[in-house]
Amino acid sequence: MYRSLIFKEWVKTRRFILLSGVAFAALIAYIFLWLAQTIGAMGIVGLWEAIIGKDFTLVAPLKYLPLAVGVLLAAVQFVPEMQSKRLKLTLHLPLGETRIICAMLGYGVAALLALFAIAALALAAGLAVRFSREIVLSNILTALPWLLGGLQAYLFGAWICLEPTWRRRIFSAIPAACVVAALYGGAAPGAYASYIPYALIFIAASFFFSLHSAARFKDGVQ
Amino acid sequence: MKHRNLISSLIIFVSTLAFLWGIPALVRLATYSAQRYPFAYFSAVVKQFCFREGSGKDALRYDATGRQYSESEFDSALPMLSYRQLSVNGVMPDSVNGQAVTAHDIRRSTFVFRYAKTDVSAPRTGLYVLLESMSGRVDLASPGDAFRLGSAVEFIDIASNAVNSAKSELYAKELGKRGFAFPAQWAVGDFNTRKPYDEGYFVLDAQGALFHMKQVSGKPFIRNTGAGDSTQISHFAMLTVADKRFYGFVFDAQGYMYMLESPSYRLAKLDMPPIDMQADEVLIMANMFYWTVTVTSPKGKTYYALDNESPRRVDEYAIVREKNLWDKASAWIFPVYITFSDATKYVQPKLNFTTSAALAFNLLLALAYAAAVRKRKKPAAVACGSIYILATGLAGLTAMALQNFELRFG
Numbered sequence: 001m002y003r004s005l006i007f008k009e010w011v012k013t014r015r016f017i018l019l020s021g022v023a024f025a026a027l028i029a030y031i032f033l034w035l036a037q038t039i040g041a042m043g044i045v046g047l048w049e050a051i052i053g054k055d056f057t058l059v060a061p062l063k064y065l066p067l068a069v070g071v072l073l074a075a076v077q078f079v080p081e082m083q084s085k086r087l088k089l090t091l092h093l094p095l096g097e098t099r100i101i102c103a104m105l106g107y108g109v110a111a112l113l114a115l116f117a118i119a120a121l122a123l124a125a126g127l128a129v130r131f132s133r134e135i136v137l138s139n140i141l142t143a144l145p146w147l148l149g150g151l152q153a154y155l156f157g158a159w160i161c162l163e164p165t166w167r168r169r170i171f172s173a174i175p176a177a178c179v180v181a182a183l184y185g186g187a188a189p190g191a192y193a194s195y196i197p198y199a200l201i202f203i204a205a206s207f208f209f210s211l212h213s214a215a216r217f218k219d220g221v222q
Numbered sequence: 223m224k225h226r227n228l229i230s231s232l233i234i235f236v237s238t239l240a241f242l243w244g245i246p247a248l249v250r251l252a253t254y255s256a257q258r259y260p261f262a263y264f265s266a267v268v269k270q271f272c273f274r275e276g277s278g279k280d281a282l283r284y285d286a287t288g289r290q291y292s293e294s295e296f297d298s299a300l301p302m303l304s305y306r307q308l309s310v311n312g313v314m315p316d317s318v319n320g321q322a323v324t325a326h327d328i329r330r331s332t333f334v335f336r337y338a339k340t341d342v343s344a345p346r347t348g349l350y351v352l353l354e355s356m357s358g359r360v361d362l363a364s365p366g367d368a369f370r371l372g373s374a375v376e377f378i379d380i381a382s383n384a385v386n387s388a389k390s391e392l393y394a395k396e397l398g399k400r401g402f403a404f405p406a407q408w409a410v411g412d413f414n415t416r417k418p419y420d421e422g423y424f425v426l427d428a429q430g431a432l433f434h435m436k437q438v439s440g441k442p443f444i445r446n447t448g449a450g451d452s453t454q455i456s457h458f459a460m461l462t463v464a465d466k467r468f469y470g471f472v473f474d475a476q477g478y479m480y481m482l483e484s485p486s487y488r489l490a491k492l493d494m495p496p497i498d499m500q501a502d503e504v505l506i507m508a509n510m511f512y513w514t515v516t517v518t519s520p521k522g523k524t525y526y527a528l529d530n531e532s533p534r535r536v537d538e539y540a541i542v543r544e545k546n547l548w549d550k551a552s553a554w555i556f557p558v559y560i561t562f563s564d565a566t567k568y569v570q571p572k573l574n575f576t577t578s579a580a581l582a583f584n585l586l587l588a589l590a591y592a593a594a595v596r597k598r599k600k601p602a603a604v605a606c607g608s609i610y611i612l613a614t615g616l617a618g619l620t621a622m623a624l625q626n627f628e629l630r631f632g
Binding site for chain 2: 191
């Protein structure tokens with residue numbers, strides 16, 4: 001049953017996941033091309049010194065892509081479920097609503113984790129050619145809250161999409177926006193290092209929010 | 223669905239945390255106004271603080287006794303600050319304070335130093351650039367390598383991104399010979415090449431000893447300054463001054479400031495109270511006679527005049543910060559709220575507590591809530607909701623109102 005459920009999610013989202021992969025690949029290619037041009041303009045020594053002395057970030061163009069991917073994946077995965085109340089059919093599968101929703105969310109989280117991990121590894125591997133491990137780590141730490149922001153946005157997006165009433169969707173979006181916005185403050189590279197555990201707690205907690213929306217849907221709340 | 227009530231509570235709790243930050247942040251944005259303090263400078267002529275509020279022709283200029291000055295009188299009272307204007311006007315005095323002065327003397331002995339609370343706690347890459355301090359050239363040049371200093375010292379050739387083993391060994395050997403204890407706690411330097419000279423880095427070793435590390439004619443220059451023997455050093459701020467009188471300022475664990483003199487490494491304590499390094503900011507404007515030290519704290523601004531030679535305190539002046547609308551509003555509306563710390567460059571949530579008076583506001587909200595829902599809810603649910611609002615105030619009430627359900631346990 002789980003395999004069928006995951007396959008259903010895959011069919012719904014495969015085009016979007018492929019598109020997201022292409023978007024990440026294009027953006028990472030852009031970052032490397034931009035770096036090559038910057039090195040050409042100011043020299044590799046000048047660039048290192050700007051990174052060490054002036055908090056110059058190499059991964060800034062990546063900032064909002066994980067957020068957009070997270071929100072859109074939630075929409076691609078769950079908006080069709082809410083159209084014509086298809087979720088009702090899904091929830092009638094012989095698994096129990098909690099397991100069904102958790103499997104659907106687990107699929108989405110796993111897809112995002114795989115996408116973000118590949119992107120982070122590709123970035124790290126590319127940067128490690130010209131930069132020391134400290135600079136690579138600092139930039140990955142800079143991108144980490146943005147990647148977590150993508151996960152957080154996906155889980156909040158699922159919560160809001162599965163909610164049956166528009167009024168509650170809008171009301172749920174307000175605290176969700178606050179929690180996500182906290183990950184996007186302008187800060188020095190690596191400044192979010194000590195906030196990561198809090199972000200992970202919020203992500204873990206919000207995984208279960210969609211269950212509440214699904215239960216309200218099953219109750220027939222209009 | 224199992225645990226439905228638990229998930230409802232979790233949603234309210236997470237929403238409450240979000241609103242404990244979001245609502246006060248919006249209210250602060252609407253109500254906070256930064257206090258404007260006058261610019262202050264200690265006069266070597268009238269021997270007291272002179273202040274300027276505003277700018278241009280309409281600026282108010284006065285001294286600590288309340289005597290008001292015209293623009294030209296103010297320039298004359300502060301020749302160390304206005305020497306360029308006085309020179310242009312042809313009225314620059316030949317001597318000040320019984321001492322002959324020239325524009326060159328003033329420029330050479332003048333410096334400005336700033337300490338911000340975010341200087342202490344900020345993310346660092348752990349990489350440093352060590353310039354050649356005696357290259358034989360007029361301009362300082364970039365060395366083309368960087369070094370990491372943690373449990374060992376390693377120089378990395380930037381072009382090849384590979385460790386330069388020979389240079390690393392040379393420095394490791396010299397540091398070991400001078401008694402440096404790894405791992406280093408921090409290193410402070412300034413590798414900006416647009417300055418007259420370079421003094422490398424000051425490094426705090428694992429045992430709290432402050433070492434001076436620089437490169438002289440391609441060779442390592444490592445010295446234990448001895449400053450760590452008498453003082454528990456917390457922070458060092460390097461400063462390049464034209465007369466090479468000192469290397470920078472040492473801050474001890476209590477927040478006292480010291481000048482680290484050059485080349486003796488002697489610590490000269492600034493005759494002023496300790497600062498709160500997590501909350502205060504310091505501005506020093508120094509000339510050949512006096513230093514005007516401005517300490518800005520959450521409570522206000524205190525100006526100290528220190529004698530340039532000693533540095534002994536000769537005068538001080540304080541302005542207490544007036545409460546703005548945010549201070550008054552938060553004291554009544556938010557007994558507790560979350561901010562992302564502004565004392566460090568790290569992003570960390572910080573719980574702020576205001577006054578117990580704000581608890582009265584929470585009590586009012588809790589009573590209003592109980593009165594509004596008592597006919598529709600069970601007494602246990604009303605009690606739970608009221609207690610939650612009493613503890614979390616406006617944020618908790620907003621979270622509950624938006625989610626439109628009650629805290630239900632069990």
